[in-house]
Amino acid sequence: MTKTIIMPKYGLQQDNGTVVEWRVKEGDHIDKGDILLDLETDKALFEYESPESGYVRKLVAQNGEEVPVLSVIAIITDEADEAIEDLTPTSTSTPTEETRQISDTEEREPVLEAPTQRIKRSPAARRRARELNIDLAAIAGTGPGGRIVLADVELAASAAPSSTTLSRMRQAIGKTMAYSKSTIPHFYIATEIDMTDAETWRKNLAETDAIKLSVTDLFVKAAADALTQYPALNASLDGDTAVIVHDTVDIGLAVGTDDGLVVPVIPNADQAFLTDLADERAQRVEEARQGKLRGDASATFTISNLGMYGITSFTAIVNPPEAAILAVGAAISRVVPIGDTMTIAVRQIAEVTLSADHRLVDGVVAAQFLQALKQNLEDVNKLESWL
């Protein structure tokens, strides 16, 4: 049987995807779940697992090629030598955009493809370049016939850092952030949250009930709840005018890794109990740190917490197509006046800053959201109710 692999569509606004590098060649056998290729969307670079088992018969899209979503990028068959079925639609099926793209692609591509340009390098040079994260294409080979040898890689590594190119991931991050900053009219509002009671409650839980929650977990839950009250912030703009208000609250967490920023997603955070949410968060963050994050989960709202680094306040860039992002600072001890009696106390105060898309919301909604968030986190009974 002939099966097609199509460029997946992950985001509402995703039009194209890039085949960064095939991990298989034509003729190879692949099992469902094996890594098929490195795939890049506007959001992320990740390893794409084959949705089918069989023999890779034709790689329609080439390494480095950007193709429209849902277009065919490879053809797989059950048997190594069976004839490839005609994939153009039969007369009974209605032509769709998807099938049109298949036939277009097939007409364009000759049966025999030109051999791809290979960089001549020794195995040792290739291994070392991978270890050092150096792009071989940027190195001149001095070995026989211009082959890149180990010494060339070592030389490039010791040379100025300008000789290396941005990693694929940094390029993707840069593209997304530049798009966000240049397209989305950001505005920023901040407030202070008294975390003293929440922190005491959280530490007690850990000591007496061995329930371990992180500060981030509290913020995820409190924000998710606040978003159900102000759904305008749990929305996306599709194109210039179409507003999509999401019916689930999926919170993304900005996680720094050695390779760059990734955003694991905690789905339905408004529905989850805190303990389950904490488990989910730990698992997703670990996956993200190990580079196992898929591109298939997208958030409706993102939280970036740099409190653990002692950062008191910062502003974040909205992660498109989301409407807002919350930047969380460290809870630090401050002397503050309490109530109306002009007494003072030492309290744990955290500053949070919301960056929001002015096309979707105005300051009042953003302010009301922060107020709800503040009330959630300063009310231990509320936190207790989410356990």
Added chain:
Amino acid sequence: MSMRKMTYGEAVKEAMAEEMRRDPTVFLMGEDVGKAGTVFKVLLGLHDEFGDDRVIDTPIAEAGLVGLGVGAALTGSRPIVDIMFGDFIALAMDQIVNQAAKLRYMSGGQAIVPITIRSTMGAGRSSAAQHSQSLHAWLAHIPGLKVAIPSTPADAKGLFKTAVRDDNPVVIYEDKMMYALKGMVPTEEDYTIPFGQADIKREGDDITLIATSSMVHVALEAADILAEQGISAEVVDPRTLVPLDRETLIESVVKTTRAVIIDEGYKSFGITGEIASIVYNSAFDYIDAPIVRLGAMDVPVPFSKPLEDATIPTPEDVVKAVQDMKIR
């Protein structure tokens, strides 16, 4: 360890004499091994010490004499069978390949064949095409045989003694051009060298020269020339082909990232191809230049001395192969 300087030939003879003194079941037979002390004269004196019963001259009948050896080995002796020229092993192939190598396996371990077959290899004597070949790859190809190819007097003595004591058939090849080669040799009665242990004859960092038998000396000479050019060559001698010390070979190439493999057997389908394949498979990600193999030219070895010399790898060939890698 007490050492004595001796030739390669003397080392072989000493190993043989010591083993014959130590074990009364050890005896030697072959063509001209008695009073003549072989055509290379390296065993002179053995017949005087051990007499007709233990140093036996045989007719010119290789198949028969190896067959006699296999029978003697099966019935409790430890024969050393001398095949004057490695080329003549062709005549005894059935006895070696189908009998000696198989009987322990086919008897379910009830029988052992502790025979040592010693023979010669190597060109350079103007002995022409039927007396100059290095055919050790033939026997390294056969499961059930061990194959040793010592390159120095000390290795010759140590490996020979191990061969005699081994309960399995061992073929040991001596390069006839090395009999006069001198070196320090341990004199202890129990000096043996275990099989499957390569020896690093010279340490280096930039390239590994894997060489066997007389080619070890070609490699060492090349390493001297390369050193003058600022290239540090490591010379590794596997010493036994079966069993083969893969680990040492691979570790060396992982360290140096490059290899030239030199063996006097014919280049095609031989030892160098086998070793190159092993190194490629295990050290692939550490290899910085295509591995070069040097062997005898794929022709009958010429009688003419200048032509004969042209068929055998030289230090200059090794140096050129390394220079072509453009190390620096």
